[in-house]
Amino acid sequence: MSNRLDAQMAFLMEADKLKQIVRGTTLADGSRYENSGEHSWHIALFALVLGADAPTDVKVDRVIKMLLLHDIVEIDAGDAPIFGDHDATEMAAKEEAAATRLFGLLPPDQAQSFRALWDEFEAAQTPDARFAKSLDRFQPPNQNLASGGGSWIEYNTDYSQFEARVGNKIKRGAPWL
Amino acid sequence: MSNRLDAQMAFLMEADKLKQIVRGTTLADGSRYENSGEHSWHIALFALVLGADAPTDVKVDRVIKMLLLHDIVEIDAGDAPIFGDHDATEMAAKEEAAATRLFGLLPPDQAQSFRALWDEFEAAQTPDARFAKSLDRFQPPNQNLASGGGSWIEYNTDYSQFEARVGNKIKRGAPWL
Numbered sequence: 001m002s003n004r005l006d007a008q009m010a011f012l013m014e015a016d017k018l019k020q021i022v023r024g025t026t027l028a029d030g031s032r033y034e035n036s037g038e039h040s041w042h043i044a045l046f047a048l049v050l051g052a053d054a055p056t057d058v059k060v061d062r063v064i065k066m067l068l069l070h071d072i073v074e075i076d077a078g079d080a081p082i083f084g085d086h087d088a089t090e091m092a093a094k095e096e097a098a099a100t101r102l103f104g105l106l107p108p109d110q111a112q113s114f115r116a117l118w119d120e121f122e123a124a125q126t127p128d129a130r131f132a133k134s135l136d137r138f139q140p141p142n143q144n145l146a147s148g149g150g151s152w153i154e155y156n157t158d159y160s161q162f163e164a165r166v167g168n169k170i171k172r173g174a175p176w177l
Numbered sequence: 178m179s180n181r182l183d184a185q186m187a188f189l190m191e192a193d194k195l196k197q198i199v200r201g202t203t204l205a206d207g208s209r210y211e212n213s214g215e216h217s218w219h220i221a222l223f224a225l226v227l228g229a230d231a232p233t234d235v236k237v238d239r240v241i242k243m244l245l246l247h248d249i250v251e252i253d254a255g256d257a258p259i260f261g262d263h264d265a266t267e268m269a270a271k272e273e274a275a276a277t278r279l280f281g282l283l284p285p286d287q288a289q290s291f292r293a294l295w296d297e298f299e300a301a302q303t304p305d306a307r308f309a310k311s312l313d314r315f316q317p318p319n320q321n322l323a324s325g326g327g328s329w330i331e332y333n334t335d336y337s338q339f340e341a342r343v344g345n346k347i348k349r350g351a352p353w354l
């Protein structure tokens with residue numbers, strides 16, 4: 001194996017740990033909390049399905065790649081729930097450090113391009129990133145609706161709070177939904 | 178919501194069940210068996226990382242879409258282990274029926290295009306499908322190596338059997354690995 005393949009495999013094996021990061025949302029049937037690995041698959045599938053009807057300035061292939069990578073930093077930084085108390089500045093610093101370490105496992109060209117894609121997602125300024133972010137916010141509420149609102153109730157929130165925090169982001173990125 | 182979005186959401190919510198299909202392979206640390214939802218994310222990530230070095234006739238964006246969809250049929254048909262006893266003809270019939278039902282939840286244009294992508298993956302004839310299939314075979318052995326070979330031992334196989342069944346498919350689809 002080449003050094004390049006060794007580096008790629010090191011990243012891919014480290015990425016396996018995302019399957020052990022537990023989120024604040026449950027499966028649709030409420031049977032257990034979901035992990036960030038299976039969430040990343042589901043949200044990429046959302047992009048594949050709903051992206052077909054996105055505005056023409058959204059490149060669905062790029063959105064899918066962003067979403068495959070978007071939660072990787074949680075391997076070091078953990079999952080930040082949409083609701084609930086956490087220090088946003090501290091969390092952002094942890095995620096930056098995580099991105100540096102994790103994408104840094106890759107060969108230099110991929111370390112750079114994957115990091116750029118993650119930075120773009122986080123900044124939520126481009127049409128692709130706005131679409132990706134809005135799907136990431138759109139999916140959990142749907143699962144919570146299907147499972148009776150489990151994790152909303154636990155975070156002590158309600159629909160108007162959801163609307164205020166999440167709804168506008170969805171509207172901004174995916175106004176056709 | 179339009180009928181189109183209702184159909185898309187019905188598919189996406191049904192797809193959630195893939196997170197409950199348990200595979201014959203463990204996480205890299207051997208702590209538990211993995212499910213087909215998180216596996217689908219991981220294998221799509223393999224395509225994103227390793228696809229950068231694939232031959233030019235492989236379109237990585239299509240491979241990723243194939244891999245996001247490739248195991249959906251397991252929601253109805255269950256997981257068919259690479260090793261171990263099962264009736265391949267019966268399994269193929271179950272998977273065909275599953276594909277008809279599950280992709281049939283989508284709006285007609287997407288039902289048709291997703292089914293075509295899954296059929297292409299299953300047939301393993303095009304460069305994209307051969308690459309996707311070879312990654313799907315390449316990933317579990319790597320995880321098993323990391324976790325001490327757990328599921329190979331349970332299926333009572335060994336490396337030479339792996340080489341014979343899996344190695345050639347990997348070589349056929351991904352000779353540069």
Ligand SMILES: [Ca+2]
Pocket residue numbers: 039070071136
């Ligand atoms: Ca997410």
